[in-house]
Amino acid sequence: MTMLKEGRPTAPAPVEDAHMAPATATGNRALMLEEKLIFEIGSTETTGVDFAQAPLTGSRLGNLARTDVIGLPGLSEQETVRHYTRLSRQNYAIDLGLFPLGSCTMKHNPRLNEKVARMPGFADIHPLQPQSTVQGALGVINELAFWLIELTGMHGVAMTPKAGAHGELCGLLCIRAALEARGDARSVVLVPESAHGTNPATAAFCGYKVEDIPATPEGRVDLEALKARLGPDVAAVMITNPNTCGLFERDMKTISDAVHAAGAFVYCDGANFNAIVGRVRPGDLGVDAMHINLHKTFSTPHGGGGPGSGPVVLSEALAPFGPLPYTARMADGTIHLIEEENVGEEMPRSFGRMSAFHGQMGMFTRALAYILSHGADGLRQVAEDAVLNANYILRSLDDVLDAPFGQSGPCMHEALFSDKGLAEGFTTLDIAKGLIDEGFHPMTMYFPLVVHGAMLVEPTETESKAALDQFILALRSLAERAKAGDDALKGAPYHAPRRRLDETLAARKPVLTWTDPGMV
């Protein structure tokens, strides 16, 4: 063995098999550190924040002083930083690599946007400050609204919805208000089988009966079935375009015309707007309402599951019914916030307020910075590169993976594969877990529901060709292993912080909060 004279080895002995590594006493594996819960490492005596001594004033708490032990452990600042840093390292993220979660548009989150959102003029203002003191913030809302209207070719935009599903709610409430305003009560909303689960859930939440519209073998809305179902009881049709099979609904304009002729409205789920931004305007396709997920197309961070932001662009027919509050630029250049107080004159038919304040301001600043960075030319390039990347993946893998709609032409921003052709007993889940070992986040799996064992791959435009090639290499290898019946794949992942987790146990005996074992 090569060794310095004091006995320190300077070159390793050859290793036979890295998987034979012995267990460690701590459970840690070098940089992969196990981290206990704050309830196991903190104490109610410890704090990481110092405060000035409170002046002695007596108490006016109405004899309601809290005397029980709350049970909130504290950590010093150092321990806090270490706890969350260690936990962060157990997460996959866009910053680490390609995150091809179909329908989620996991694109790069520019750091300029984080910096901008933290400017005190945006981050440290109260939603109920006098309007004269927040003209810049209202200006951001107004400027972003302008861009969203121009990019979609629509008439107006409701900025307050807090996420995509909240935007769906907003759109359906507008539709319902518009129908009621003309004395036309309708009870049914039509939703294609391939829709996101939020579509039928939202329609039901608004009191509508939901009916499915079948898909054609080509993966698109069945136009004839839709036309046959339209009638005086149908309030709206909810269509995702591009749809969740990654295809553009070619008949969209025909569908819209038929829906309008039947007196109903077209709601478009805009989750996949990234594929067409700058190249197609939904307003030109007859759409009446569409939410835009700012956290998808306009890159505000997904944050481990939110916050999102879901402004809704509206047609001329629906705009008067949109929610409060909203902004309006006056002739003198000042921007007014229209709320309950002044709504009477400004927007008498608004359906009302759907969240406490003005929407996700922290997301508006980020989205506006993103939009201004790209400009009209850059946004068009976004759609083109997103679609190009997806087609590159589709055509690089359709010889080893079944692409159910691969024959019907190019895909849009996401490539759809199925589990057809895998060896007996091998599933989409095995391929997904294998991808984890290969260093990638898996694609969306088992969605859309219209394809068995669906794998929906959305690379986005912010991936380089080299990154795509590496991903293709990994997915190709996994497809080959699953077709060859490589049993080792069924144990994947081997190299993640955890092996496959028992979801059945979690649901059967839900443990949703921590209990001190000593207290049980």
Place this chain on the structure above:
Amino acid sequence: MRYLPLTDTDRRDMLSFIGASSIDDLFVDVPAQARLPGTIPGLPDHASEMAVERHMARLAKRNLSAGEAPFFLGAGAYRHHIPASVDHLIQRGEFLTAYTPYQPEIAQGTLQVLFEFQTQVARLLGCDVANASMYDGSTACWEAIVMARRVTKRGKALLSSGLHPHYVSVAQTMAKFTGDALAYRAPTLDAATDIDALIGAIDKDTSCVVVQYPDILGRVADLTPLAEAAQAAGALLVAVVTEPVALGAIRAPGSMGADIVVGEGQSIGVGLQFGGPYLGLFACKQKYVRQMPGRLCGETVDASGKRGFVLTLSTREQHIRREKATSNICTNSGLCALAFSVHMTLLGEKGLRDLAGLNHALACQAADRLAQVPGVTLLNDSFFNEFTLILSKDARDVVRTLADKGVLAGVSLGRLFPAAPEIGNGLVVAVTETVTPEDIETLAKALEEELA
């Protein structure tokens, strides 16, 4: 374009590999009349990072930020000092740029945070269980009303006059479409809350009573009699907390019998941000857990027997149940929940109690000083860090005039309740640890001048 890695050579090579002659071939499914031939006219092209930063900074400067002025606004959004490590940790890319933990093997960081968050929230609110968060307090409040309907199979909710008027508006908007009946009236300027009136109004059709604690005027009252009365009639008590720091000083609604406790978590770890994104808190009794909306994180084990966490009870949710789901909610406020949890971990029980004590003491000082101003009367007998002053004239005008003088005096009841001019002289003043004795003195002097 700095965010787009493909080069023109890459694009050519990839198109050729696909067998497309140009990018237009990939948009062939778009009907010809809907294809835009080039960039949308009238919009600027791409801009440098510096240019965008300059543009946004110019807009930011047109706002008067809370740190630049004596600042006393609350009414559902509170300014607290956020330790630097909170913002540092939530900007770890592994948290910031991850998504909903659909693949738990590589999302244990987010999942463990959510499990810790749920436990912190449940304990703070005094409930058995909490979910992984909602959009904000107002939407969480509406979801609680809907959940009470599911549990009780009744459709009439009694809303306290002390409930935040915007929360009431949200509920009224939704109720128009769902057919729920809501009983509500604007508050009157009394030192006592309307709990006795609410108890008297409960009947066999009542699904729930919704009461805010501390309420919109800052008043605090024991919820125990209300909980007992509601439950005796087969209804639920929904308590709403818009200032969770208060629960470091006053009893938790869950411990007074509330069945569901919802709240706005913004004041811990999440900045003011002009109203969003905020953090909806949602907690309830164990027996109602399967009727809860939103994501839930649960403990389990992996195939090797190690403890781990997963999203669970998803059979309540839209992606499984579609139109039969308990809610249409898909995202939570993940990053805001992280900020809340980090801040709460830094505070710990000791820090939270110190913070709450400091807020209350400063609020007591401010209330005493401001009540000495001629033309000002203090409404409250009891409060935590927020109270209502009755001025000798319309508070909206006073707030605007003081803002022009660089003092952000509070929230006028005229702004909150435009349809109730009889309470227009009310001014809701919040005093947190960020307020200095000099700020209080500045506000007192400014009110003296304005009301003289």
